Amino acid sequence: MADYLVRIIAKEAGVRAFACVTTGLVQEATQRHQASLVAGVALGRTLTGAALLGALLKVQQRVALKYEGNGPLQKVLAEADSYGRVRGYVNVPTVDLPLVNEQVDLESAIGRAGLLTVVKDLRLKEMVESVTPLVASDFNQDLQLYFDQSEQIATAVQVGEVLDETGQLVAAGGLLIQELPAQGQAGVVAALQERLQELPPVADLLAEGQSPEAVLALVFAGMPYEVLEQRPLRFACDCSWDRTRQALATLGAAEIAHLLETEGEAVVHCHYCHEAYYFNQFELEVLLTELSANT
Template sequence: MKDYMVRALAYNDQIRAYAVNTTATVQEAQDRHYTWPTASAALGRAMTAGVMMGAMLKGDNHLTVKIEGNGPLGVILVDSNAKGEVRGYVTNPQTHVELNEQGKLDVRGIVGTEGTLTVVKDLGMRENFTGQVPIVSGELGEDFTYYFASSEQVPSSVGVGVLVNPDNTILAAGGFIIQLMPGAEESTVDALEQRLGMIPPVSKMIQEGLSPEQILETVLGEGNVRVLDSLPVSFSCNCSKDRFGAAIIGLGKDEIEAMIEEDGKAEAQCHFCHEKYEYSKGELEEFLEEAK
């Protein structure tokens, strides 16, 4: 099954809902960064939440999620847009700790329980929108839930999960975001809280083969969901040799002259996708002329 997301309304349009399967997308991130199991789970959860948040935007708008915890994983950085494209990386991809008391990957243990979750939205205006909240859990689902409630004042429930095979590959990844619309009735809130207390973990639902539509029906109840549309989801990076070349020019003539004299060439690597770009002495000399 190719990764995709659905957007829906529920309970007579009193609830807005998103659900996504990101298994292949998180697998590509794992391949590119060679993340170890717990790091894969943390990065995958953040990318899953990030791609659903990107789908809340329009046009060419995009956002960046930055999670800075006090755990050994370091920073998690995720970029996403309104087209279902997402990319991400962690500072220390080869981070893994023992399973937690429930016998599951200890995401909290490597992310940390203190720090910040920051969301920066580029909405095409003069200034970006920035929202920041403290990390409240480190498990990430609860942290994104708190972000929506505190920074955007939208009561939400965020469920994200990643299962990792013994060989480090991704068995299942995905998630959902459920949000109450303004003016939702108290009976709707009660019904939602009751259902959220009964559902299985989202990664378990995906492992069992449930589609994003079926995930929403499991969460919200069969017959209560009205799917609006679907969107393909993929790992996508907008880096290029030209972009990095422009960055080298921006370093200035002294830096470029040093590259030419010391190495006679240059290499750049994208943090997000690990793609490498090499520049010959001739290319650096052209950059030097432009920098002058």
């Protein structure tokens, strides 16, 4: 199943919902960053959360989800736009922790004390930023707390994954249910959230081969709704050699001269996608000439 997100609306109930499968993009991100088991799960949940938040955006808007804690992962960040493009990274992808009750130990990895910051670029003058404390350090209940505390609208959210016994990713995905502004009936989201909790986790259903549409059909059983859209999701980064060169230039002439002397070349990895950009001696010399001419 390729990654995608499906969007539905239940007009009478005044609710909209999204379900998504993100297995491919989580796998790609984990491979790109050579993330350990626990780092890959943390990154995967953050990417899925960003994809769901991205579905709430309008054209050209962007959202970033940043988990920071006192654990060894330090920071996990993912960004998404309204077109289904998602990218992200984990600060220390090599963190390796033993399983606890056969579960990946996310709590120890990100740490008990920490913050979730959600930044929205709504194309206004200022970014919209909200910070909530980590409540479970599981990248799932923490996201729910963000909606409960920061968004003034009833929302239920779930992100997760299924791993096989060797730690390979079988399925990743999530679901978001939200009251429509000024149209929602009191208690509908809470009732749907209860039903969601009675069902197996969304990722388990996906791992069984159920589609995001089928997952929504289970949650919304008996409630009329309309499928509005199916949108592909993918891991995508807008980095390039030229952009990396601009970033390299900000190091300044002295630093570039030092690089030339010591390394003779430079390899710069994009933070978000770990793509490697190579600068040979000639390219560094040209950059140094430009920088020296401007000072």
